Amino acid sequence: MAGTIIGQGITIEGELTSDEEVVVAGTIRGKLSADGPVTIEAGAVVEADVSAASLAVGGTVTGNVSAAERVDLLGGARLIGDVKAARLTIADGASFKGNVDMDV
Amino acid sequence: MSQVSTIGPGTTVRGSIRGEGDLEIHGRVEGSVVVTGEVLITESALLKSDVRARRITIRGAVAGDVSADESIVLEAGARVLGDLGAPQIGIRPGGLVRGNVSTGGPLAETKSAPAAAASASRARPAATPAARPAPARAATPAPAARPVAARPAALPAPAARPAPVARTAPAAREPAPSATRGDTTPSAAVVAARAPVEEPELDESEEIDDAEPIDGGPPPPVVPALRKGAKASLRRKGAR
Secondary structure (H helix, E strand, O other): OOOEEEOOOEEEEEEEEEOOOEEEOOEEEEEEEEOOEEEEOOOOEEEEEEEEEEEEEOOEEEOOEEEEEEEEEOOOOEEEOOEEOOEEEEOOOOEEEOOEEOOO | OOOOEEEOOOEEEEEEEEEOOOEEEOOEEEEEEEEOOEEEEOOOOEEEEEEEEEEEEEOOEEEOOEEEEEEEEEOOOOEEEOOEEOOEEEEOOOOEEEOOEEOOOOOOHHHHOHHHHHHHHHHHHHHHHHOOHHHHHHHOHHHHHHHHHHHHHHOHHHHHOHHHHHHHHHHHHOOOHHHHHHHHHHHHHHHHHHHHHHHHHHHHHHHHHHOOOOOOOOHHHHHHHHHHHHHHHHHHHHHO
């Protein structure tokens, strides 16, 4: 079981809470919090505050993001919002607007 | 859809899930599920929501209406609290349902969305009298109801007693009360008018009569009425 997968074409409006891995290829509006790794795939749209153990973004995220371990913005990612994480990588081709708090 | 959408066992969704494609639910959903493809609700799933899809297979717990365009299958372990609607419905041994089952087709659209609200509202009304709405609304109505009850005890009682006085008094004097009521009323009014004067005398003698209920002592029932009525009448007079 790959934990939770929100497939392409699926829209969740509301709050998603999980203690396992979450993969988003669809749309989420509201709030997303997970104790496991979260992957937002290319083509996905997340209009929500996201908190996770670790976060990989390949799609579009609008909202504040926090991760216990790390946040990776992959190529083609688009993030509008603040990031709070111990580690942050921004790949070539990723767009990002917001503040970064690396808990220095 | 390369991947089947899945709500994992450790995942809770509060809100609506909708869209195109198939869906597996192993976790919890509170809200609504509307999907164009197939929905599989597994043993570990717990849904407090209506479910609408093309085909639905249930092995877990659902509290809400379930409606499919093609078929619904309840397998062993399924627990559904709500209505089922689909052209084809299968319930395997071990599947539980509490609700209406109709194989005529999917539940009406209005029933899933508006009716969800409606059913919720219906459920609430049922609950409200007992629990929720009742307190809020009942707070006012209840007082209203109680005051009414209280007033009847206080005010109506006097009203009721005075009336008895007039009626019973005539009844006592006239053998056929029911038939004579119409005739007696005038006399009753007269009696009522005179009654106050007679009351004190009646009280003593009639108390004794109380022991002898029906005999020639029509007064016995009258007596208590007169007493109470007398007091009441005094109040009334005072009030009036």
